[in-house]
Structures are given as structure tokens and as C-alpha cells.
Amino acid sequence: MWKRVFKMFIGLYVPLFALNLFLYYSQKAKQIEAIMERQIRANTMKKVSFEEECHSFLRNTHYWATLKYPKNFDPLVEHSSFLRSYLELIEDITSYDQFRFIDLEGKEFFRAERVGNDSIIISAIQNKNYHPYVKAGLQLKRNQIYLSQISLNKENGEIEKPHKPVIRTVAPIFDNEQNQIGLVVINFKMKKILDQIKSTVEDKNVYLLDEDFRVITSSTIKEDLPYESGNKNSTIDGILNTKAITHIRDSTFVENGHIWSQQSIKLNGATFTYGSISNLPTEIVTPSNWLMALEIPPRLVKAVLQPVFESLLIFNIISIIGLFVFSHIYLKNRIEKEQFYKELESKNILLTRSKDQLEENNVMVNEMNNSLEIKNKQLSDFNYLISHNLRSPVTSMSVIVDMIRKEKNPELLNQLLPKLDKVAKSITHLTEDINDYVAILDNKEIKIVDIDLKELILEVKHEFTETLLDNSGFEVQLNLAAWNHISYSKFYLQSIVHNFISNAIKYKRDNVDSHIQFESALENKQKVLYVRDNGIGLNLDRHGDNVFKLYKRFHRNISGKGMGLFLVKSQLEALNATITIDSKVGEGTTFKLIFEK
Amino acid sequence: MNTKPNILLVDDDELYLYIMEKTIHQLSKELVVSTFTDGEQAVEYISKCTEEKVELPEVIFLDINMPFLDGWGFLNEFKKLKPKIISNINIYMVSSSMRDSDVIRASNFEELTGYVVKPVDKVQLAEIFKKIYQENW
Incomplete structure (x- = not known):
């Protein structure tokens, strides 16, 4: 039962499960695609705002680069008033950290630094010509601006503490006669910008990498530019679980459940027009080649997919329960049906059997009915015998007694008295005969035995002296080929055979060789015995009804009580056998005895 | 055969015959009674009478149960002789039993005048004779 239920359940559930899987994965792909789209948008926004910041620095620098400085520019002494108003301006632009002028030899000739938050002071000049940005700046042509890498600010060769990430812009400056007088170098504070980049929504991770995939800033690391301060987790190997980061192209991909979106920021060689449109375009020179990467960790992906997964899970659980219950009920019904059919079949068999039994019983009842009918007939005959x-x-x-009482004449009385004696005698005879008959009717004690018919007939035959003599003119013939043994009352059969032989001798014809023949036969599976003689025969037209009745005699000259055939019939019927007669006057008589099956 | 019998008694019970004869004579000394102890003898007598054109008795009292030929057998034979018989013969079936089957069977014989149950007493006989002999009685 459970095996079948399970089989059916599997058969139903597997396709459903496959469909579910398909749905889940297509749904997942769709969700991830949506996530990616959002991610790309977010990443683009970050990139654009970062670029915007860079441009804002470049624009500032461009402004300084296009100022017409006085000839023999001496910002500290001669032209300090020229610069003052500009410095006041810078004071309010808080991203300015340092502002310097460097001559064509690479030596500083003006240096202003931010102190605190809102004041710029002119400080002591330092020699910076060994710095790469100074070297790169001296290479710049007119209308070129150099944008440095982002790094931690160092003072006197030491990383300034607290860490101050900065970006430097360098541009050549010219006097009013268009002669280059040096470079303007501005350090911009990047802290705010990097913090803004790091600020994330929805727990996404943001990375800003440099051209060597070193982390400039990351939402996963507290400090910026960690490689500069010796933090080992500063490269992608340490913190980014992806190998697919590249500068070659922007891409969005899924790796180990993480969704990555990366966009490179390439400013080197780009040209922009700052200020008035009529200005010449400015080219950006920078060694930096950044990469903005946005990572959605699996946890987040999972969180997005969770509802889909949960709804499908619930659907599956319901399906499993539903299908299981359905399979169970369906199969239970089916098994019950099968059981029912089986029972029906066995009941049918039982019915057929009982039908057969009934038919058998019917046959038995019929037989019994027949024998009862015979019994009834016998009883009726007996009743008639008694009553008549x-x-x-x-x-x-009673009439004679009445007469005697009335009779006065003694002579007549003497005549009447012997009549009474006669009546008494006839009653005695009758009683004796009835006794014989009643003994047959009351057949409870009949002993049924297996009888050898031939033996029995020969035994009875010897009771008649006529058969003992060879030349007696009477012969008993036997033809018992069909059957010879029968279960019957030996006493009755002896009596029956005795009566037949006795009658055959009594009613034999003169002047012929008389015989009686016993022939056995099988008709309709019943044992039949024919008893034929060649005696004087009987007129059945006259006597047919009375042949087997008590006290019936048909031959005046031959002695007899009229009881022989009556007893034969009674003895046969007592054991459910029947007898019929066929006879012709002057030819002989045939009796047919049919025994019970 | 010399005197024509008026009444024929057919019964194998000799005692019955004796009683009937006595009873009839008590009623009338003039009636002549003949008796036979079985049907066969009675049939032979009647057929002989018809052949010799001898007058037949007016009444026959016929028993049912008899050897050689019983009452029914007698009636069957009588039927065959009937076309030759001119005079009217009243046959009464006499039985010691009132079995329904016998009464019904008797009613099927139109040759029968009546059915009488033994013992037949004087009164019954007188009535029968009254019917048959009418004013002569």
C-alpha cells in the first residue's frame, strides 16, 4: 500500500518539482538581473560623482593656471597684496589643503597651508623637486593639468597623522607676457570624498582601486589607502574574493554568489573645456587609472531571493502534502474497489456454489417428494383397506347380532350363529394380512445389504419343487449381464422373487415349455429388472387398475388369496422402487422393476 | 333362469348377501333375488340374458371391491352391452366406504342410479323400491 502510494506520489511530484526548479532558476536569474541593473546604476552614480569631484579640482586648478601673474612674480613680498584676495577665497573652499607655487627649477616659492578648518596661512618653503608630481608638472605644456594619484599626505618624509588622503593637481603658470614662471600645485583633501564613496546603501561593498588594484578606499576597511600604512589586506587578493577585476572593460558578473559591478575611471588624456566656451580645451595628464567596484555579497543576494525561495518552498510543501494525501486517498479508494471486486467475485463463487447446492437439494427434495407421494399413496391404500x-x-x-336379538324362532337362530363365526374368521384373516402389510409400511428396520441377485434367485428357485425336476416343463432363465449386485433388503427381494416364480408356475400355460426370465438392464442410469414369463397372461383392459391391489384375483380356477402382487408392489415401494406390468392373454406377462438410483 | 329375478345382488361378501336377501324378503315376499359373488359372473349372466332375450332384473346392487372383476370393471362391461339392452336397469353402487374418490368416480357413470353405503337398512331399501316400482309398490 505505502509503496504504491509513494510511487504514485513520486510520479506526480517529480514533474511538478522540475517545473518548480525551472521557475525558481528563471526567477532567480530575473532577480539577479534586476539587482545587477540597480547595481550598475549605483556604481555609475558613484563613478560620476567621483569624476565630478576630480573635475571640480581640475577646474580650480585651471583657474589658477589661467591667472595672469605679474612679471617677476614675487608672491611673498612684492605681490603679496595681489595674492591676498585669492587666499581669502581659498580659505572658504575647505577642500584646499595646500597651495603652492613652484618655480621652473622645482623649488617652492610660495606655500600656503590650511590650519584647522577655516584658515590658510603662508608657511615656510620646502624643496619638493624630487617629488614625481613636480617632475611630471615640469613636463606639462600649456593647457595641460596634472592629476596625481591619491595618497596619504607626508610631511618631511613621514605620513602625517591623523591620516590625510590627498590628491594633487599641478598646472603651469604664466606671467602677463605669456612666459612660464612656474607651476601651481594644490593639495586637495580627499577624506570627505572617499567617505562619501564608502558610504553605502543596503550593505553593499564599495571599492575604489588604483591601477595596480590596490585599495584606495573601501567600505570594508576603516582606513583609506591601507597599503601605505602597511595593512596587508590592502589588495584584492586579501579582501576581494574575485579574480575577475579588470581595467580592460566595465563588467557585471556573478562569482561565488557575489554580484560584482566594476567601472574604470580613466581621466588621462581626456580634454575638457573649463570656464568660457571660447577657452582652449584642457588636457588632463594623470598616472592614475581608477576602478570603481560594487559588490553585493551572497547574504544580500540571498535576502532578495529569500521570498521567492520561501514561496516556492511553501508551495512545494503544500504540493507534497496535497499530492501525498491525494495519492493516498486515490489509492485507498482503488484498493478498496479492488477489494470490493475481489469480494464480489468470491461471493459470486459462493453463490454459484450455493446454487449448485440448492440444485442438489432440489433434486433431493424432489426425490423425497416422490418417495413421500408413494408413502402417501400407501397410507391412503392402507386407509382404504381398513375402512373397506x-x-x-x-x-x-352388527346386523347379524341385531337379527339374533330380534329372532324368536330357534331354528332360524341356529342358522344365524354360524354366520357370526364366519365373520370372526374373516376378520382374523384380514388382521393377519394387514399385519404383513403394516410390517412392510413400517420399514424402519429394513436391513439394506449388498445382494448377489443371481445367487438369490437360485436360492429362491430351489424352494419350488417344480424347478428341481429336469422334465418339469418349467425353467428359470437368467440374463444378468448389465448388473448383478444391488443394495436392497434381502428379505424383500427374496419375497418378491418368490412371488414372481410362484405366479409364473401357477399361471403357466398348458402344453408349452414354461419359463420365467430375469433380465437386468440399465436405463437412464437406473437399475432395471425385467421379469418375463410365457404364462396365460392377463387382460389389462379389464384388470389393469387392480393388478397390484389387495384381494384381487383374476383367474377363477386357480387358488390364491389375491395378495402376492400387492405385497410385491408394497415391498418395492417401501424402498423407492417402482413396478409396471405389461401382459397379453395367452402370451405371457412382463413386469418391469425400476430401482432407485 | 326359470323365474325372472327382480333384484341382482353382486358382492363377494356372502354374509352381506345373506343379510340383504333376508331384508328384501322382509319387505316383500314377491321380489325375486339373484346373487353373484363377483362382477365377472354378473356380466356373463347379463350378456347371456340379452343374447337369449330374457328379461333383465330391474335393480342391481353392485359392490366395488370384488375378485376377478370389480364394480368398476362390471360397469365398463355393462356399458358395452347397453346398446343391446332395451329395459331400464337401475344400478346402485354399494360400498362399505364413503371415500370421496369412489363417490366422484361413481358420479361419472351415467349407468348408475345411486350410491349406497353399507350396511343398507330396511328404510333405505324401501325408499329405493318405492322409486323404482312407484304405484305398484
Whole structure:
């Protein structure tokens, strides 16, 4: 039962499960695609705002580069008033950290630094010509601006503490006669910008990498530019679980459940027009080649997919329960049906059997009915015998007694008295005969035995002296080929055979060789015995009804009580056998005995 | 055969015959009674009478149960002789039993005048004779 239920359940559930899987994965792909789209947008925004900041620095620098400085520019002494108003301006632009002028030899000739938050002071000149940005700046042509890498600010060769990430812009400056007088170098504070980049929504991770994939800033690391301060987790190997980061192209991909979106920021060689449109375009020179990467960790992806997964899970659980219950009920019904059919079949078999039994019983009842009918007939005959044969002598007697009482004449009285004696005698005879008959009717004690018919007939035959003599003119013939053994009452069969032989001898014809023949036969599976003689025969037209009745005699000259055939019939019927007669006057008589199956 | 019998008694019970004869004579000394102890003898007598054109008795009292030929057998034979018989013969079936089957069977014989149950007493006989002999009685 459970095996079948399970099989059916699997058969139903597997396709459903496959469909579910398909749905889940397509849904997942769709969700991830949506996430990616959002991610790209977010990443683009970060990139653009970063670029915007860079441009804002470049624009500032461009402004300084296009100022017309006085000839023999001496910002500290001669032209300090020229510069003052500009410095006041810078004071309010808080991203300015240092502002310097460097001559064509690479030596500083003006240096202003931010102190605190809102004041710029002119400080002592330092020699910076060994710095790469100074070297790169001296290479710059007119209308070129150099944008440095982002780094931690160092003072006197030491990383300034607290860490101050800065970006430097360098541009050549010219006097009013268009002669280059040096470079303007501005340090911009990057802290705010980097913090802004780091600020994330929805727990996404943001990385800003340099051209060597070193981390400039990351939402996963507290400090900026960690490689500069010796933090080992500063490269992608340490913190980024992806190998697919590249500068070659922007891409968005899924790796190990992380969704990555990367966009490179390439400013080197780009040209912009700052200020008035009529200005010449400015070219940006920078060694930096950044990469903005946005990572969505698996946790977040999972969180997005969770509802889909959960709804499908619930659907599956319901499906499993539903299908299981359905399979169970369906199969239960089916098994019950099968059981029902089986029972029906076995009931059918039982019915057929009981039908057969019934038919058998019917046959038995029929047989019983037949035997009861015979019994009934016998009883009726007996009743008739008593009422008729006994009643007449009794009534006669009562009449005679009445006569005697009335008779005065002694002579006549003497005549009447012997009549009474006659009546008494006839009653005695009748009683004796009835006794014989009743013994047959009351057949409870009949002993049924297996009888060898031939033996029995020969035994009975020897009771008749006529058969003992060879030349007696009477012969008993036997033809018992069909059957010879029968279960019957030996006493009855002896009596029956005795009566047949006795009758055959009594009613034999003169002047012929008389015989009686016993022939056994099987008809309709029943044992039949024919008893034929060649005697004087009987007129059945006249006597057919009375042949087997008590006290019936048909031959005046031959002695007899009229009881032989009556007893034969009674003895046969007592054991459910029947007898019929066929006879022709002057030819002989045939009796047919049919025994019970 | 010399005197024509008026009444024929057919019964194998000799005692019955004796009683009937006595009873009939008590009623009338003039009636002549003949008796036979079985049907066969009675049939032979009647057929002989018809052949010899002898007058037949007016009444026959016929028993049912008899050897050689019983009452029914007698009636069957009588039927065959009937076309030759001119005079009217009253046959009464006499039985010691009132079995329904016998009464019904008797009613099927139109040759029968009546059915009488033994013992037949004087009164019954007188009535029968009254019917048959009418004013002569």
C-alpha cells in the first residue's frame, strides 16, 4: 500500500518539482538581473560623482593656471597684496589643503597651508623637486593639468597623522607676457570624498582601486589607502574574493554568489573645456587609472531571493502534502474497489456454489417428494383397506347380532350363529394380512445389504419343487449381464422373487415349455429388472387398475388369496422402487422393476 | 333362469348377501333375488340374458371391491352391452366406504342410479323400491 502510494506520489511530484526548479532558476536569474541593473546604476552614480569631484579640482586648478601673474612674480613680498584676495577665497573652499607655487627649477616659492578648518596661512618653503608630481608638472605644456594619484599626505618624509588622503593637481603658470614662471600645485583633501564613496546603501561593498588594484578606499576597511600604512589586506587578493577585476572593460558578473559591478575611471588624456566656451580645451595628464567596484555579497543576494525561495518552498510543501494525501486517498479508494471486486467475485463463487447446492437439494427434495407421494399413496391404500375390508365384516356382524336379538324362532337362530363365526374368521384373516402389510409400511428396520441377485434367485428357485425336476416343463432363465449386485433388503427381494416364480408356475400355460426370465438392464442410469414369463397372461383392459391391489384375483380356477402382487408392489415401494406390468392373454406377462438410483 | 329375478345382488361378501336377501324378503315376499359373488359372473349372466332375450332384473346392487372383476370393471362391461339392452336397469353402487374418490368416480357413470353405503337398512331399501316400482309398490 505505502509503496504504491509513494510511487504514485513520486510520479506526480517529480514533474511538478522540475517545473518548480525551472521557475525558481528563471526567477532567480530575473532577480539577479534586476539587482545587477540597480547595481550598475549605483556604481555609475558613484563613478560620476567621483569624476565630478576630480573635475571640480581640475577646474580650480585651471583657474589658477589661467591667472595672469605679474612679471617677476614675487608672491611673498612684492605681490603679496595681489595674492591676498585669492587666499581669502581659498580659505572658504575647505577642500584646499595646500597651495603652492613652484618655480621652473622645482623649488617652492610660495606655500600656503590650511590650519584647522577655516584658515590658510603662508608657511615656510620646502624643496619638493624630487617629488614625481613636480617632475611630471615640469613636463606639462600649456593647457595641460596634472592629476596625481591619491595618497596619504607626508610631511618631511613621514605620513602625517591623523591620516590625510590627498590628491594633487599641478598646472603651469604664466606671467602677463605669456612666459612660464612656474607651476601651481594644490593639495586637495580627499577624506570627505572617499567617505562619501564608502558610504553605502543596503550593505553593499564599495571599492575604489588604483591601477595596480590596490585599495584606495573601501567600505570594508576603516582606513583609506591601507597599503601605505602597511595593512596587508590592502589588495584584492586579501579582501576581494574575485579574480575577475579588470581595467580592460566595465563588467557585471556573478562569482561565488557575489554580484560584482566594476567601472574604470580613466581621466588621462581626456580634454575638457573649463570656464568660457571660447577657452582652449584642457588636457588632463594623470598616472592614475581608477576602478570603481560594487559588490553585493551572497547574504544580500540571498535576502532578495529569500521570498521567492520561501514561496516556492511553501508551495512545494503544500504540493507534497496535497499530492501525498491525494495519492493516498486515490489509492485507498482503488484498493478498496479492488477489494470490493475481489469480494464480489468470491461471493459470486459462493453463490454459484450455493446454487449448485440448492440444485442438489432440489433434486433431493424432489426425490423425497416422490418417495413421500408413494408413502402417501400407501397410507391412503392402507386407509382404504381398513375402512373397506374391515368395515364390511364388522357392519355385517352388527346386523347379524341385531337379527339374533330380534329372532324368536330357534331354528332360524341356529342358522344365524354360524354366520357370526364366519365373520370372526374373516376378520382374523384380514388382521393377519394387514399385519404383513403394516410390517412392510413400517420399514424402519429394513436391513439394506449388498445382494448377489443371481445367487438369490437360485436360492429362491430351489424352494419350488417344480424347478428341481429336469422334465418339469418349467425353467428359470437368467440374463444378468448389465448388473448383478444391488443394495436392497434381502428379505424383500427374496419375497418378491418368490412371488414372481410362484405366479409364473401357477399361471403357466398348458402344453408349452414354461419359463420365467430375469433380465437386468440399465436405463437412464437406473437399475432395471425385467421379469418375463410365457404364462396365460392377463387382460389389462379389464384388470389393469387392480393388478397390484389387495384381494384381487383374476383367474377363477386357480387358488390364491389375491395378495402376492400387492405385497410385491408394497415391498418395492417401501424402498423407492417402482413396478409396471405389461401382459397379453395367452402370451405371457412382463413386469418391469425400476430401482432407485 | 326359470323365474325372472327382480333384484341382482353382486358382492363377494356372502354374509352381506345373506343379510340383504333376508331384508328384501322382509319387505316383500314377491321380489325375486339373484346373487353373484363377483362382477365377472354378473356380466356373463347379463350378456347371456340379452343374447337369449330374457328379461333383465330391474335393480342391481353392485359392490366395488370384488375378485376377478370389480364394480368398476362390471360397469365398463355393462356399458358395452347397453346398446343391446332395451329395459331400464337401475344400478346402485354399494360400498362399505364413503371415500370421496369412489363417490366422484361413481358420479361419472351415467349407468348408475345411486350410491349406497353399507350396511343398507330396511328404510333405505324401501325408499329405493318405492322409486323404482312407484304405484305398484
